[in-house]
Amino acid sequence: GESVGLHLPTLSVQEGDNSIINCAYSNSASDYFIWYKQESGKGPQFIIDIRSNMDKRQGQRVTVLLNKTVKHLSLQIAATQPGDSAVYFCAENYPSNTGKLIFGQGTTLQVKP
């Protein structure tokens, strides 16, 4: 069935290192993808998005890469900080003619000081 999944449930990194969080999606027709950060007890916070006509998009300290050939999405965080510790979700807009987002189960990022 339709699903968006993450390869690793927990990622532990040293403060200052770069982090890479991966995501596999199932629907080749999806044309819009979003990364969210969720801290305990809070709602998902928008980080960065990308449309299917792009393969890379950069923000402040974050980069999203999209590989449509293998249906893979990744989030790169540069110089990871303790405040980056949270659960990260990727989401895809599918069907693309609706407003529906399908979320994966999330990856927990732990930043060690």
Next chain:
Amino acid sequence: GAGVSQTPSNKVTEKGKYVELRCDPISGHTALYWYRQSLGQGPEFLIYFQGTGAADDSGLPNDRFFAVRPEGSVSTLKIQRTERGDSAVYLCASSLTSVLLAGSADTQYFGPGTRLTVL
């Protein structure tokens, strides 16, 4: 500016009772979405409004769940005859436009959620 707000932040109710959850979207946002998030899971889509109309309610689990947005701003999610399985965090999001209005998806900004506990 103010983000999406949801009230109450916590709601405890007894099985069989009726509950209403409220969402105030970001001012000027035309689209509004409801999701449900169980512990340890990603949010699951329930319903989406463009303006006052429900554009997609395919995620509502059954007819005990209903949502309205009468004036195209505030929305209320209503759950009748609550069951223990309805316990979850109910999230609301809004976006400036939507695929229905603009032909492409727009960024959805989430509120803090309402934690519903059914005893």
